[in-house]
Amino acid sequence: VLTHLVPPFCSGVITGIFPIAEVFILWRLTPIPYYRRREIPIFHPLTVKPAQFLVRMLIPTAIFGFALGVLRTVASNIVLPAADLTMLLVMGAAACLGMLITIATIFISKNEGHWDLIFRTLLPFIALAAISLPFLDSPSSLLACLALIVGYMCFEALMWIFFADLAQEFRLSPIFVFGTGRGTLALASLFGTLFAMTPIGDASSMITGADYGSGALLVLFALILGYVLSPRQREVKAIVAAPTEGVNVDQGTEALKKHIAALDEKDATAEKAPAPESEEPQETPQDAEEGRRAKGRFHAQCEAIADRYLLSRRETEVMFLLAKGHNAAFIQDQLCISKSTAKTHINHIYRKLDIHTQQELLSMVEAAKREAYDSENNPPRR
Incomplete structure (x- = not known):
């Protein structure tokens, strides 16, 4: 609401300030790095069996990406460009509601530690967003827009939680999981966007026409199919490769070891002064x-x-x-x-x-x- 009521230049400044404020918050919450603690990470990311990983994770991710692309396109072309104050307040209420639903879901499922409960909790709100598509041009358009924004926000949060939980729970490389997962999601979202802009029946397109029914049914079908094909915990355990003896340590860990060894050697050199007879003997190189x-x-x-x-x-x-x-x-x-x-x-x-x-x-x-x-x-x- 604030960025729509102020002049364009000021709204741009306000929008640019938010990421700068986030930097300070992230800096305050970042743990002490290993090189300052002089410690070596005691874990190594585990690997996966590529073929099984492709089938069990990337295929349902692609299906979810298609549904996400449809909802995102409708929201960005129909709801977000609205300039009247009532619609802006509805979008603000939807943003707060979506945030509260996501936080409550994470809090409820934190003792479970698995994404399956989060899927079962958030998917009904996403399905409600798909059901609201045919009502965007009806007298109940405000409620439909509210449901659409809430469901879309829950959908975006759900996929981020899914990838983060998968990497954290099974000690997979976050770069690998988010790289393949978000890449697949973005590519499939592109197809969802193209579908939303493609002529359907007598309507010129799903965005400008009044026929949203076929799009809603397809999104619901994609949600059901994606959830049915999504991996369960025992299935992910089966595709995580067991650690092998003599696992190769990455170059970053090796560089960290050399850095810590250099710091230890520097400290040892600084403390080489002979100790008085009353003090205990210093540690020998063999002891070190x-x-x-x-x-x-x-x-x-x-x-x-x-x-x-x-x-x-x-x-x-x-x-x-x-x-x-x-x-x-x-x-x-x-x-x-x-x-x-x-x-x-x-x-x-x-x-x-x-x-x-x-x-x-x-x-x-x-x-x-x-x-x-x-x-x-x-x-x-x-």
Whole structure:
């Protein structure tokens, strides 16, 4: 409403200020980077079986993209260009309602941790947006526009949540998941846009004509088909490739290791001054090397547990700090997250590992340590 009531130059300035304000918020919420903590990530993104991934994820994503393209085109060509104040207020109410529905859905499903519940919650609102298409030119056009904007916003949020949840839950590369997922979604949305602009029956097009019925039915059919074909958790587990021994570490991790080693060497050089006789002897290079090896073995043990139980990235970081004996308050400060978020991650870790206390986690890591020691010192006979 504000950007429509002020002169065009001022509305452009207001629109440009919002991303700048977001930068400050993101900067405040960004965790402390690894190079400043002098730590190495203990997780590696897992890979997928390409053919199965294509069928189980990209095909339903393409179907959803087609429906999203139709709704987006109708909203941007019919509802958004409206200049009267009543329609602007309706769009503002729809934006607030869509945001509240999405936030409430995420809050309700946070203990589930899977996208299936979010799909079941938000798809009815998206279906209502498709049903509202034939009523855009009726006396109930305001309600139809409200339903359309709410459903469209929920649809956009749903796909972002789906890709983020998929990458987080199964430790897949976010660049890979969002690259293939959003790319497929954008390409399919283009076909949905072309369909919305194509002549249908006697109408010149779905946008300028009055016949929205066929478009509404096709969008509903695409929503149902996309949901039926969308992957379930057990199916994604089947297409995630199991980690192999000697997994290649990416160049970024190698560069981070060299950077941390250089910082450690610099600190060691600065502290090489001979200690007084009353002080304890300084650590020898052999002791430092043994300490680095022990730290590396501890990382490997935690990573093995994370791979075995498919812990997410953040859960792996939290589990590593828990295994070192730290509590939720320390994890909160170390990872720059809220205390409730830290406790939620801890509860998810305990549930996935089928344990109940931090002591059980320490025992599990100790057992992994003994297994690694036995495998190193007692190799299997052939």
